[in-house]
Amino acid sequence: MPAIVLVGAQWGDEGKGKATDLLASRIDYVVKFNGGNNAGHTVVIGDEKYALHLLPSGILRPGVTPVISNGVVIDLEVLFGEISALASRGIDVSRLRVSANAHLITSYHRTLDKVTERFLGKRQIGTTGRGIGPTYADKINRVGIRVQDIFDEGILRQKVESALEVKNHLLVKIYNRRAITADEVVTELMSYAERLRPMVCDTSLELNNALDANKTVLFEGGQATMLDVDHGTYPFVTSSNATSGGALTGSGIGPTRVDRVIAVVKAYTTRVGSGPFPTELFDDSGEYLRSKGFEFGTTTGRPRRCGWYDAPIARYTTRINGVTDFVLTKLDVLTGLDQIPVCVAYDVDGTRVDEVPVNQSDFHHATPIYENFPGWREDITGARSFDDLPANAQKYVLALEAMSGARFSAIGVGPARDAIVVRHELV
Numbered sequence: 129m130p131a132i133v134l135v136g137a138q139w140g141d142e143g144k145g146k147a148t149d150l151l152a153s154r155i156d157y158v159v160k161f162n163g164g165n166n167a168g169h170t171v172v173i174g175d176e177k178y179a180l181h182l183l184p185s186g187i188l189r190p191g192v193t194p195v196i197s198n199g200v201v202i203d204l205e206v207l208f209g210e211i212s213a214l215a216s217r218g219i220d221v222s223r224l225r226v227s228a229n230a231h232l233i234t235s236y237h238r239t240l241d242k243v244t245e246r247f248l249g250k251r252q253i254g255t256t257g258r259g260i261g262p263t264y265a266d267k268i269n270r271v272g273i274r275v276q277d278i279f280d281e282g283i284l285r286q287k288v289e290s291a292l293e294v295k296n297h298l299l300v301k302i303y304n305r306r307a308i309t310a311d312e313v314v315t316e317l318m319s320y321a322e323r324l325r326p327m328v329c330d331t332s333l334e335l336n337n338a339l340d341a342n343k344t345v346l347f348e349g350g351q352a353t354m355l356d357v358d359h360g361t362y363p364f365v366t367s368s369n370a371t372s373g374g375a376l377t378g379s380g381i382g383p384t385r386v387d388r389v390i391a392v393v394k395a396y397t398t399r400v401g402s403g404p405f406p407t408e409l410f411d412d413s414g415e416y417l418r419s420k421g422f423e424f425g426t427t428t429g430r431p432r433r434c435g436w437y438d439a440p441i442a443r444y445t446t447r448i449n450g451v452t453d454f455v456l457t458k459l460d461v462l463t464g465l466d467q468i469p470v471c472v473a474y475d476v477d478g479t480r481v482d483e484v485p486v487n488q489s490d491f492h493h494a495t496p497i498y499e500n501f502p503g504w505r506e507d508i509t510g511a512r513s514f515d516d517l518p519a520n521a522q523k524y525v526l527a528l529e530a531m532s533g534a535r536f537s538a539i540g541v542g543p544a545r546d547a548i549v550v551r552h553e554l555v
């Protein structure tokens with residue numbers, strides 16, 4: 129049975145939660161392999177809407193085992209807040225597995241994230257201020273706190289004291305903030321130990337055993353390809369690998385395990401935070417996409433920057449991730465437009481460029497070359513087969529598919545859980 133990797137094809141917020149939920153009825157495990165609570169999935173089930181930030185969206189499906197693996201950074205307050213919120217709504221959260229090797233976000237990580245971002249002024253990255261970046265930095269600098277550490281108070285205190293030796297100098301002498309004591313950090317983290325203990329295991333071993341037992345495992349990426357720390361629009365990126373390669377290192381499975389890579393892409397493009405965005409709209413069209421698509425962050429509530437579909441980015445995503453299938457979302461948002469522009473290439477200093485420029489400066493100054501497609505006015509939210517779509521909607525989808533480098537296997541046509549057209553089976 130397959131291991132399936134699901135990633136975002138743009139700058140995040142593409143609707144990965146809906147895609148995961150579509151697949152979840154036929155899978156056994158859903159694994160979050162990167163990021164933290166700096167991104168969210170919104171899943172609509174009937175009249176109920178669930179906003180998930182740290183938990184894998186598969187937790188909403190009975191019988192699916194949700195896993196937070198080693199590549200994730202965990203804010204325990206957020207984790208248990210989400211668990212309590214779901215439990216109060218009748219969702220079974222007892223199946224959750226958490227990697228002993230995942231790193232923990234502490235109060236000093238959150239503080240450093242916020243004060244550093246303010247200190248940068250006009251050079252801000254646009255972080256969510258939730259301590260994600262500083263936690264990954266500590267992981268790479270080998271001074272991080274892992275889940276397993278909170279079960280040994282002596283080791284935990286030693287690691288926290290070591291980390292604070294440098295961090296308190298920064299807080300007090302550079303940022304004019306108060307010093308943080310080891311006692312307050314240790315006390316906070318230890319308060320979650322016994323509640324967390326039953327969830328913690330060797331998730332790499334469990335996932336490999338599941339694959340050996342012919343279980344189907346879905347690896348659900350946070351953020352998206354263009355926010356990947358290596359392959360995204362650096363430095364305006366997240367702090368982890370949000371691409372398919374990150375699923376391997378972030379969960380402890382080998383590359384030969386992966387059978388399919390699914391990328392989720394919007395029928396237009398959005399971005400939150402700073403950084404280049406060639407098709408960004410600053411006119412009524414951008415506001416139309418924002419309001420009709422309800423483009424506000426699940427986690428932050430920030431309005432998203434909006435623009436037209438960018439085919440070179442889709443091709444880049446296909447190449448970087450080895451995409452086998454796309455899930456196209458929010459096609460219904462485009463209903464009512466007379467013309468729908470699609471970026472087919474860029475103009476960089478008078479030269480046509482058909483792929484994403486490797487030079488960040490070129491990408492920042494790239495202007496889109498558009499091809500216009502006729503729109504449609506028919507309501508498509510009830511479509512359940514490709515033939516149900518208006519002719520112009522079909523032509524738009526097929527044109528994007530031809531430009532993007534992989535087949536479009538499913539198409540989201542509305543916010544409801546079942547508002548999706550499946551052209552090719554994904555599992």
